[in-house]
Amino acid sequence: MGNMSRPLKMGAAAAVVSTRVPGRAQILGSTIASRPSSGSKVVVPRTGHFSQEGRTVQAFAIRESAKLYERLRESFESDERTLHFVGHQANQRMLESICERCGIAPERHHANVEWFGNTGAASSASVLSMQWEKWQPRDDVAVVGVGAGLTWSSYLVRFGGSV
Numbered sequence: 342m343g344n345m346s347r348p349l350k351m352g353a354a355a356a357v358v359s360t361r362v363p364g365r366a367q368i369l370g371s372t373i374a375s376r377p378s379s380g381s382k383v384v385v386p387r388t389g390h391f392s393q394e395g396r397t398v399q400a401f402a403i404r405e406s407a408k409l410y411e412r413l414r415e416s417f418e419s420d421e422r423t424l425h426f427v428g429h430q431a432n433q434r435m436l437e438s439i440c441e442r443c444g445i446a447p448e449r450h451h452a453n454v455e456w457f458g459n460t461g462a463a464s465s466a467s468v469l470s471m472q473w474e475k476w477q478p479r480d481d482v483a484v485v486g487v488g489a490g491l492t493w494s495s496y497l498v499r500f501g502g503s504v
Contacts, residue, residue, distance in 0.1 A: 352460025
């Protein structure tokens with residue numbers, strides 16, 4: 342049966358997006374990029390164990406996440422709106438490093454990694470979902486992610502009226 346002493350942590354996320362029916366939030370300023378030449382830095386084989394160059398990948402993730410957040414801030418920050426941050430939930434220390442680099446106040450940083458661990462591609466979306474009812478009409482949420490490949494992406498969720 343294997344070692345069952347450590348619980349398996351998994352996550353999934355989905356979103357209903359419409360270009361015709363307005364919701365209480367809009368997705369703005371989305372970006373995605375990749376560096377396939379660095380694909381060997383994170384390996385998820387079909388069988389076997391996940392492996393990565395931990396320090397290299399973490400340094401890359403912190404650097405790129407900070408750049409992505411700054412671009413969203415430059416493009417969308419205004420005095421009339423409150424800008425929040427949700428990053429890829431790889432580990433708490435990485436998220437704290439990004440917040441330190443970018444001057445993100447603790448009350449504007451939202452995370453769940455301390456409760457659920459790294460849930461991969463579902464991590465940022467799960468934070469958004471957990472906070473969904475708390476976001477106010479003047480809130481903007483900068484969502485930033487880094488993944489295998491190496492890939493990185495960002496988007497801004499702008500909350501407005503209620504539907």
